[in-house]
Amino acid sequence: MCEENENKDSEYIETTAIESGYNSERFKHLWFLCENCETLIYKKSLLEQKGVCAECGATLQMTSSERIELLIDNGTWRSINTKLSSIDVLEKKHTTFDIKMEEFIETDEQSYQDYNTSYQKETGLPDAIQIGIGEINGIFVALGVMDFQFMGGSMGSVVGEKITRLIQFATKNFLPLILVCASGRARMQEGSFSLMQMNKIAAMLHTYQKEKNLLYISILTSLTTGGVAASFGKLANVTIVEPNACIAFVGKRVIEQTLNQIVDDEDQISDSLFDFGMFDSMVPRALLKNVLSKTIEIYMYGD
Numbered sequence: 001m002c003e004e005n006e007n008k009d010s011e012y013i014e015t016t017a018i019e020s021g022y023n024s025e026r027f028k029h030l031w032f033l034c035e036n037c038e039t040l041i042y043k044k045s046l047l048e049q050k051g052v053c054a055e056c057g058a059t060l061q062m063t064s065s066e067r068i069e070l071l072i073d074n075g076t077w078r079s080i081n082t083k084l085s086s087i088d089v090l091e092k093k094h095t096t097f098d099i100k101m102e103e104f105i106e107t108d109e110q111s112y113q114d115y116n117t118s119y120q121k122e123t124g125l126p127d128a129i130q131i132g133i134g135e136i137n138g139i140f141v142a143l144g145v146m147d148f149q150f151m152g153g154s155m156g157s158v159v160g161e162k163i164t165r166l167i168q169f170a171t172k173n174f175l176p177l178i179l180v181c182a183s184g185r186a187r188m189q190e191g192s193f194s195l196m197q198m199n200k201i202a203a204m205l206h207t208y209q210k211e212k213n214l215l216y217i218s219i220l221t222s223l224t225t226g227g228v229a230a231s232f233g234k235l236a237n238v239t240i241v242e243p244n245a246c247i248a249f250v251g252k253r254v255i256e257q258t259l260n261q262i263v264d265d266e267d268q269i270s271d272s273l274f275d276f277g278m279f280d281s282m283v284p285r286a287l288l289k290n291v292l293s294k295t296i297e298i299y300m301y302g303d
Helices: 002-019 043-048 064-071 112-123 157-173 192-211 252-259 270-275 285-301
Strands: 031-033 040-042 093-098 103-111 129-136 139-146 177-183 216-224 238-241
Touching: 031 043, 040 043, 064 129, 064 139, 064 177, 064 285, 103 112, 129 157, 129 285, 139 157, 139 285, 157 177, 157 192, 192 216, 216 285, 238 270, 238 285
Parallel strands: 139 177, 177 216, 216 238
Antiparallel strands: 031 040, 093 103, 129 139
């Protein structure tokens, strides 16, 4: 009876949202618009479906907090290094790209620090990643989850430093390491400082994997491109990818404009790339937690 009433309420709210033209500001706390089939999805139902559209089966983006809830056993998550925050190392104004004019335009309206602060207020996060320890089906792990909602998951100094400290913690405590990647690029507002994070993380992973012989699992989600895809995203002992995820080094438009040739949509989709052996496993989101725990058991405790 309660479920029937809830369904009626959902239908009423959906009808109201559609009739009013779906004002995203007014209804965004209740509804999510599927980017693939443009179906209006009740957010509570979407969370129950683990972020998978019931209409078309598309694997939709999740926040870092939602992913932690998906993977980690209830009551076992403990965040670490939560106080790190970016500074304006270049002391430059925020720069935007005008597609029509095809040029970068510098604006005096917002500094990088203000730009960063606006995302902190919007997401409630200090930067584009959450790190910590928790249990996956009773197994302690060190987990880092990138958040695409924070400046496109861009990798800056804080993201690099947090991942480095997480690897150090996992090495010291002999814990399996899992990094969930969701990033569009290195953070251009920090210049070469952001690119340096690739080398720093790779060096720490060498100690963790080669010298300590510990397990690192990388989970690539949509969208994973740029410096993350070119570094620690592909350095794992086991690389797992979500279905229908966009995985690439640079975007389709950049390749087409640079090389002057057409790039098929499937060329940067995980389903197609998996057939060519780019990943070890492609796992639906609903099965991911159990796959992770089984993989850790085999690697860490198998004969």
